[in-house]
Amino acid sequence: MSVRCFWSSTARSFTRSSPAAPGLLCWRLLGPSSVTRRNMSSERQMDHLEKTSSNYRQNALYPAQVCGIMDESETVKRVRIAAHPDFSFKAGQWVDFFIPGVETVGGFSMCSSPGLLQREGVVELAVKYTKHPPAHWIHTMCAVGSRVAMRVGGDFFFNPSPSDPSVDLLLLAGGVGINPLYSILLHTAGLLHLNQASGGRDYKIVSAHLCYSAKNTQELLFKSSIIKACREFPDKLSCDLHVTQQSTDVDSHLQPFINRGRITEEELRAHVDPQRTLCFLCGPRPMIEALSKTLMDFGLPKDRILFEKWW
Incomplete structure (x- = not known):
C-alpha cells in the first residue's frame, strides 16, 4: 500500500469510528468549538479542550498510527506515533489527541523534537497513568497499529531563527x-x-x-x-x-x-x-x-x- 493510500484509509477509518470528531472530512475540523462538550459538574475535572480554549491550535486534524510503545517508568508509557506527512509542530507544543471510541479528547505535550519528525516521520508522547479516559486508554488498550488523530496547539514553544539575538x-x-x-x-x-x-x-x-x-x-x-x-x-x-x-x-x-x-x-x-x-x-x-x-x-x-x- 502506498503512503498516500495508507493515510487516506486511516482518515476514512477514523471518520467512521470516532464519536469525538463528528462530521470529520479528511482531516480538517472547524476548530475546538466543533467538538461536543458535556456540561461541567463539580465532580468532573475540566477537560483539555475547555482548559485550552483560549490557546492557539491549528485547524487541521491529522490521522496517525501508533508504531511503538515502551515503559518509560513504572507509571509512564512512551508512545511512538507515525504522523501524517503534512503534520508539523514546534518544540514545546502539545496535541489534541483523538481516540476512536473514546469521547474525551486528550491533551499531551510532545516529548520528541521536530527534528525526529523530519528524519523519521514520527512523534513521541510520554503519558502518566491516570483514570482520565485518554491516559487510561494509552495504558490499558493502546497497541501498535492503533489509529488515532492529532491536532497541534499551544503558545509555549521554542522556535528560534538564525537572526534572533543570543x-x-x-x-x-x-x-x-x-x-x-x-x-x-x-x-x-x-x-x-x-x-x-x-x-x-x-x-x-x-x-x-x-x-x-x-x-x-x-x-x-x-x-x-x-x-x-x-x-x-x-x-x-x-x-x-x-x-x-x-x-x-x-x-x-x-x-x-x-x-x-x-x-x-x-x-x-x-x-x-x-x-x-x-x-x-x-x-x-x-x-x-x-x-x-x-x-x-x-x-x-x-x-x-x-x-x-x-x-
Missing part, C-alpha cells in the same frame, strides 16, 4: 512537566549540531540549563538521554536533576547529576541573566507560581518567563 535557556521541570522541556532540549541540541556543521554561523544559543525535579530517579524521565546530550555539548548544555523522595542509593553513573531536595534559589540565581535568559517552566501549578516569583525577584522580566498551567 539567548541563554533556563528550563525548569517538575514531574511529567519534563515532556515539552525535553522536546525543547532535544531541539536545542539539534540546532547546536547545525551550528557545528556551519561553523557556528547560525543559531545564537549561548547555553541551555535544565533543572528537573521528580520524586526519585525512577521517575526522572529521559535521564540517560538528557545526560548524554549534556556530555555531547558540555560547554553549551548542562543539567541538575533533583529527587525529593529518594529512598534508595543513587546509581553511580547518575550521582554527578543528582541533587536531593527541591530546586533552590541559589541554583536559579546562578543561571539567570535578566538581559539574556529565556525561561520555560512546566510542572505542578504551585511549583510554577513559586519559581516564577523567584525569577522575577532576581530581575528576570515577566515576558521572559514562559509557562502553561492547563494540566
Whole structure:
C-alpha cells in the first residue's frame, strides 16, 4: 500500500469510528468549538479542550498510527506515533489527541523534537497513568497499529531563527512537566549540531540549563538521554536533576547529576541573566507560581518567563 493510500484509509477509518470528531472530512475540523462538550459538574475535572480554549491550535486534524510503545517508568508509557506527512509542530507544543471510541479528547505535550519528525516521520508522547479516559486508554488498550488523530496547539514553544539575538535557556521541570522541556532540549541540541556543521554561523544559543525535579530517579524521565546530550555539548548544555523522595542509593553513573531536595534559589540565581535568559517552566501549578516569583525577584522580566498551567 502506498503512503498516500495508507493515510487516506486511516482518515476514512477514523471518520467512521470516532464519536469525538463528528462530521470529520479528511482531516480538517472547524476548530475546538466543533467538538461536543458535556456540561461541567463539580465532580468532573475540566477537560483539555475547555482548559485550552483560549490557546492557539491549528485547524487541521491529522490521522496517525501508533508504531511503538515502551515503559518509560513504572507509571509512564512512551508512545511512538507515525504522523501524517503534512503534520508539523514546534518544540514545546502539545496535541489534541483523538481516540476512536473514546469521547474525551486528550491533551499531551510532545516529548520528541521536530527534528525526529523530519528524519523519521514520527512523534513521541510520554503519558502518566491516570483514570482520565485518554491516559487510561494509552495504558490499558493502546497497541501498535492503533489509529488515532492529532491536532497541534499551544503558545509555549521554542522556535528560534538564525537572526534572533543570543539567548541563554533556563528550563525548569517538575514531574511529567519534563515532556515539552525535553522536546525543547532535544531541539536545542539539534540546532547546536547545525551550528557545528556551519561553523557556528547560525543559531545564537549561548547555553541551555535544565533543572528537573521528580520524586526519585525512577521517575526522572529521559535521564540517560538528557545526560548524554549534556556530555555531547558540555560547554553549551548542562543539567541538575533533583529527587525529593529518594529512598534508595543513587546509581553511580547518575550521582554527578543528582541533587536531593527541591530546586533552590541559589541554583536559579546562578543561571539567570535578566538581559539574556529565556525561561520555560512546566510542572505542578504551585511549583510554577513559586519559581516564577523567584525569577522575577532576581530581575528576570515577566515576558521572559514562559509557562502553561492547563494540566
